[in-house]
Amino acid sequence: MRKKLGRALGFCGVLACAASLAPAQSKPIPQLVKQGDKFTFMVDGKPFIMLGGQVGNFTGFPDRMESAWPAFKAMNLNTVEYPVYWNVIEPVEGKFDFSGFDQILRGLRAQGLRAVILWFGTWKNGAMDWTPNWVKADPKRFPRVLDSGGKPIRVLSPMSRTNLEADKKAYSAMMTHLRQIDEADRTVIMVQVENEPGSLGSVRDFSPESNKLFNGPAPAKLAAGLKKKPGTWKEAFGREADEAFNAYYLSSYINEVAQAGKQIYPLPTYVNVWNGGYGTNDNWERFDRPGESYPSGGAVAHMLDLWKANAPAIDAIASDIYHQSPITYLKILNSYRRPDNPLLIVETGSGIAGRAFFYAMADFAGIGFAPFGIDGGGANPRPDMAAVAADFRLFKTAIPVIAGLQGTPRLKAAVEETGIGARNLIFSDYDVLVRFHPRGRQPAGALGQTAAAGAPEPSARVMIAELSADEFLVMGFESSVEWRPVQGSDYTAAQFSEVEEGYYENGAWKTTVLGTTSQGDYTGPMVNLSAQGALMRVKLMKY
Ligand code: DGJ
Secondary structure, X not given: OHHHHHHHHOOOOHHHHHHHOOOOOOOOOOEEEEEOOEEEEEEOOEEEOEEEEEOOOOOOOHHHHHHOHHHHHHOOOOEEEEEEEHHHHOOEOOEOOOHHHHHHHHHHHHOOOEEEEEEEEEEEOOXXXXXXXXXXXXXXXXXXXXXXXOOEEEEEOOOOHHHHHHHHHHHHHHHHHHHHHHOOOOOEEEEXXXXXXXXXXXXXXXXXXXXXXXXXXXXXXXXXXXXXXXXXXXXXXXXXXXXXXXXXXXXXXXXXXXXXXXXXOOOOEEEEEEOOOOOOOOOXXXXXXXXXXXXXXXXOHHHHHHHHHHOOOOOEEEEEEOOOOHHHHHHHHHHHOEOOEOOEEXXXXXXXXXXXXXXXXXXXXXXXXOOEOOOOOOOOOOHHHHHHHHHHHHHHHHHHHHHHHOOOOOEEEEEOEOOEOEEEEEOOOEEEEEEEOOOOOOOOOOOOOOOOOOOOOOOOEEEXXXXXXXXXXXXXXXXXXXXXXXXXXXXXXXXXXXXXXXXXXXXXXXXXXXXXXXXXXXXXXXXXXXXXXXXXXXXXXXX
């Protein structure tokens, strides 16, 4: 009763105040729902897959964002990821300015786009560049990491309570404000807490207090949970001891920031990762070591168990993938899609991205995919991102269908790679042969061929969803797809009963054209997907 009265009269603390501002008819809050080993990202109460793009680091200002609206549209995005800078929203300690924040949000909402905000707080790419000047100017109050020689570096220490409290206060103010202005619309669907956190320039803080903790025991609960032998950090974590120590304090710090935000407005949260270690290094010319080739303490693949155990307020750990090698790309997808972690690619480069999207969605149940720097062409879409824009165009209307089949054997991708000119996929009643036919060149796997010097990289890609035993949704580019009754069945051949190109509208299939099939000069039912790409629905009969 007292609580009700307090709300009605507006007497409340920060948390209750925010709650009292909830409009009567809010849309359901976005959330990550887990069933079995599968995560579904629910937005407006429906399965959603983020077809995203991240703007450049300096674009999180209203005028720059607004000049990129046409590029966002041309990229077929449904979500834009953009930074919110601590030094911009709290230029003077305790005085917050959300004018630019509001303008951007209103604009994105008017464009019919969803948003992911990137909190550039204590950490941005393993440094402290977007902290306010009143933080930078006062290293006594806001201590920095000391390197092994005792010198301060351009990174705030994760060991400092003052640093944590200052960040938490600003982040909480942002979440309080966000709830107030966005709860009815839910334009913002997820929040990235910090950016590529970690320390670049030192594996950990070597301050006397930090050294004392490092030489003491590793927390027994942590060591037991990670199946490490109890003892000092060195005894428990061996060669990774300094990095694990840093990861423990970083993940505790970020978890506390995220938790404070969730108490105000419980949107899904994630932390993004600058890869490194054990063959995932982005900086080839350097020794692949924490603090050298990548920021130490981030949730790199070999620190993922620790982060998952120690940061429960972070819903997803999202790797930024700039690698162009499919071997490394797939290795990272494999590491980050786990029963306790949904696959979310919040930053990726161009090049392989057009193909990687197919792997991520079909084979790793990805809940989102976003190339970085989408506003790099100003109002124009970047030509090197045309493949991703085309992927998103085909995929966009089929999201509910695909989201329902992700994580099952009824959704699969066939992607051209150097040395691979065709792929066989196996479904319940049919074996499917996808042959790659890149326009104007041999497929990258043609027998006996070596790629000509300067040959364009592989580009053919197909995704196939088994809608029912005899019905398939096919989307892709530069390929042919042929069906046969599954090996070992009583049937010897198959034929089409329907082939249509089209799209979905509110969940219902709309045919645009009757699809193109071969004219009788084939051994089985086959569709061709051009370089422009197509979304097709086919029905078959076996005989
Ligand atoms: C990764 C960072 O997270 C981004 O903010 C951006 O700096 C890119 N690197 C640039 O490649």
